[in-house]
Amino acid sequence: MIIDTHAHIDQLEDLPGALERAHEAGVSDIIAVSVDLGSMEKVLSIAGQYQKPKIHPALGVHPGMVKAETQQMALDFMRANLSQARAVGETGLDYWYKWVRKDEIERQQQKDSFAVHLELAQEFDLPIVIHSRGAWQDCLSMTLASGVKRALFHWYSGPVDILDQIISAGFYVSTSVSVAYSPESRQAMGHAPLDRILVETDAPVTYRDGETKFMAEPKDVIRTWKALAQLKNLDEQEVLTVVNANAKAFFGI
Template sequence: MKQVIDAHIHLDMYTNTQQRQLLQELDEYHIEGLVAVSNHLSSAKQTWQLAKVDKRIQPAFGYHPEQQLPTAEELYELVGFMEQHHTDMKAVGEVGLPYYMRKEDPTISIEPYKQLLETMIIHAGNWNKPVVLHAIYEDAPIVCELLEKHSIRQAHFHWFKGDKSTVRRIVGNGYMLSVTPDCLYESEIQRLIRQIPLTSLMVETDGPWPFEGPFHGLMTHPKMIHASVAKIAELKRLPVEAVYHQLVANTKDFYQL
């Protein structure tokens, strides 16, 4: 069992007991670090506090798109917090577009969410920070346009789902993609893994989001990533040791760990 890094986890959304368990078990399961993303200001503050206690936690601050838009005051306070703590912040995230909300309610306009995302992208560029993105299917090309518009070089499309042409565009721009433990049982994700160059790939849990298959009923834990690495090695017909090495190298290089 080699070292791994969870490239995307909502650590603040676990209970205090679960957080303690995860952190106590990181060494046992060879988890070198966690990139902990945020959903809003309160989430960012909690994530920042967690990172102050444990240096293995790499905090990212942002506003998750699958929720009601922030008020002008809420956005001002969030950006102010991010500005104040941008030296501690490894990335701007999680940000993006509300794909699932719009599927449930097609009357929701994407335009104000695009404006919010563009604001976050501009700040990320000013702070020279990577952007962690919730952008899947037909939303991904829209996000690519915004990233290209502002000459953003560091973008991480987490738990990506989309077509081959968008994958080629993301990879061509030098951006990164990541997959979750659902790669063990989702054929769509397995096809993506075969297409994505290993040098453009990272692994994550998106915990505490739950998984099915062999993980049904289990608390999502970074240790699940070891099964993901083994599956990636199988799909790409590569030695598992080489896959471990490349995935960790990719994550350290991207997040400057």
């Protein structure tokens, strides 16, 4: 069995088929992250409809989806429903695009949102799933300042010096199918200790497979696991045992 620790199941084109294929491939559990109010509602409703794989909702507003007009409603919904969730997320900061790096108001809105997510994680004693693309240092600083203890830097592909601080703070990182080929992912995961790594798909993200591309679904977490084992030059079963134990410990499942 294997756990997909980060999938956007509400965005999958063929949800029943994808879950069936995941179950057949040995995926026992999926952490179903959300990105905005509509997505939170869908994830909660889907989680109640399917038993295999077991779906664990995570509630949050993605940094790319923070909107001044709807933010309060989304946060109120989170607060009202977090008792049914397994985690807070996905949340965080995203400074990847130049316009965001130039737009101080946008960055402040993302920070305000992330700060509330960190507070809610504390209040509900839940782990938090952090999107940190291009904003690794600010994400780490805010997380450390918040006092949150269970933080996952999802699909970590940032600098290794920040990774060292993430690890020494006791936090976790995850990696995606990109660990098979992305230099940034490979550098980070080559550096991170295996006992802090989780595997995920971020489905339905599109990945490369040699010369072709494909849209991921939760069963593709098997690709992530195998590529990680290859990168680490370790036995696949040994890696599977460790990443499953990490996911269970982190999410308490």
